[in-house]
Amino acid sequence: MKVSARHIAAATAAAWLAGGCISPHQSAATDVDPIRWEREAEIRLPNADTVTLRDAAVFLRCNDRFAEDTLTLRIATVTPDSLRFEEPFRLVIPRDESPAPLKREVAVPYRLRIRFTQSGDYRCILTPTRPVRGVEAVGINLTKSE
Numbered sequence: 001m002k003v004s005a006r007h008i009a010a011a012t013a014a015a016w017l018a019g020g021c022i023s024p025h026q027s028a029a030t031d032v033d034p035i036r037w038e039r040e041a042e043i044r045l046p047n048a049d050t051v052t053l054r055d056a057a058v059f060l061r062c063n064d065r066f067a068e069d070t071l072t073l074r075i076a077t078v079t080p081d082s083l084r085f086e087e088p089f090r091l092v093i094p095r096d097e098s099p100a101p102l103k104r105e106v107a108v109p110y111r112l113r114i115r116f117t118q119s120g121d122y123r124c125i126l127t128p129t130r131p132v133r134g135v136e137a138v139g140i141n142l143t144k145s146e
Contacts, residue, residue, distance in 0.1 A: 026054075029139025034063055038131040041138045043124045047080075047116040053145040054114055058091060058126070058138070059107040066104075066134025069093050074127045075110070080120025088129070113145045 028043045058073070060066075070093065076086040091108045116122055126138050 024144035026142040034136045040127040045122045056110045061137040072129045076125040078123040
């Protein structure tokens with residue numbers, strides 16, 4: 001097979017353009033029971049980048065029944081090779097100056113400058129330590145660390 005300089009240039013340009021389209025943001029969420037969230041909520045985070053440092057934030061999508069100012073979760077992270085790390089995490093909900101809308105989203109920083117060192121699906125399992133009303137979905141936002 002004969003490879004010309006034109007083919008190599010085209011392949012290089014395609015790889016460069018494809019790399020430029022990868023977003024520095026990733027978000028994944030799952031719905032929970034808004035009447036009474038008390039069971040674990042599993043979120044899958046597919047990973048192909050084992051080099052980039054990222055910041056993670058936990059977010060909640062809430063309705064008007066949500067009246068918490070703090071919320072403690074158990075967060076378990078399971079790596080693609082099934083290693084598990086679990087810890088409690090306390091979300092302090094920032095107060096809004098304006099009247100609460102019917103639906104809102106609360107995002108709280110969780111971890112800074114983390115690196116997913118394996119390719120594959122990471123799983124984050126979020127479980128409230130007590131039943132909570134008014135949460136419709138929970139999720140994780142990942143952004144490239146500055």
